[in-house]
Amino acid sequence: MNTDTRQPGTAHPHPAPQRHEVGRWWMWVCLALPPAVWFVQLTLANILTSQACYPSDMPLQEPRLDVLPWVVGCDLVVLVVAVAGGFVGWLNWRRTAGEKPGGGHHLLESGDGRTRFMAMSGMLTSGIVLVASIYAILSHLTVPWCGT
Template structure:
């Protein structure tokens, strides 16, 4: 039988403070913004492609203005949820930031503090999707829907 790695009984778990953060909160902080951004992109595409297909709606119609308002509301909801995901991830990170002692580069090498790491990834990802939605909203405000 091959000898496996020896585990000492004094060795601590790599994420000792993992129980101080709810798994649902960590999951929302990590995946909430990308999921809502994807959904928002699909909904906006479906709305605008239906209205802007050739021969469907005449230019200057109220339908185009209504679609633009709906797209802006969808963007606003996406911004709110992405901001909420950022703050939830930040809260998770604050709860676990002192999970292990040492500099961040050392902790990454040894694999300690994974809950804090996932929280940090969630903050960065949610911030990125929040920024992408801001640029999308600026495009909706400055470019005509069916241009």
């Protein structure tokens, strides 16, 4: 197997020598899918909860709770997507383990190990969305919707 990571015609190795170990789509699954699904969840939850309190010109005394399963269902979908995105990021991280020696702090100091850095960023992004989805579930189940 050829272990030379230099670009043809150059004397420098490529900064992401293991870029072919991770598919482009798998990298985007952990980087972009959890935030995109979280955005959709925020939009749908806002629409559903506002309609539960203000279905017409006059606000209701009590919210319509028939939308609660839909809101919590959206929250759970985001939770599952965030966990899946974190798992895919972790798999990407493991596949590129030999790209650059050292841990995550070494990736921030140099431009080497780009694929590994993107995998780490995907894990962090998915983790942030996971925490946000847990807060959303807790707020939708515990905080009064209509300010009552």
